[in-house]
């Protein structure tokens with residue numbers, strides 16, 4: 001008897017049946033535990049966290065707050081962010097700080113439909 005996958009000879013009694021196929025021991029193990037797909041999101045989060053934790057001191061309190069809000073609430077429209085920050089300032093001022101953060105590669109903007117969303121740098 002031969003393995004359906006690698007064609008190795010299987011000693012009678014050692015064959016493994018998986019999804020109607022006969023496998024040798026090795027191929028059976030592989031079939032049962034498919035290669036783990038990498039998890040880019042986990043890597044990404046860790047990186048982001050380092051970045052945020054690493055140089056928070058270089059940011060103004062407002063800039064740190066912008067990052068914090070985007071981190072907690074996810075992408076949002078500029079006006080929504082302004083409301084969440086609860087600060088008395090113009091959107092144009094917020095945009096200035098946002099563009100500073102963008103140059104530092106901490107935030108980004110994306111277009112969804114007709115709206116611009118601000119989000120953490122991805």
Ligand SMILES: [Zn+2]
Pocket residue numbers: 003004005006007008023024025026027028
């Ligand atoms: Zn095999």
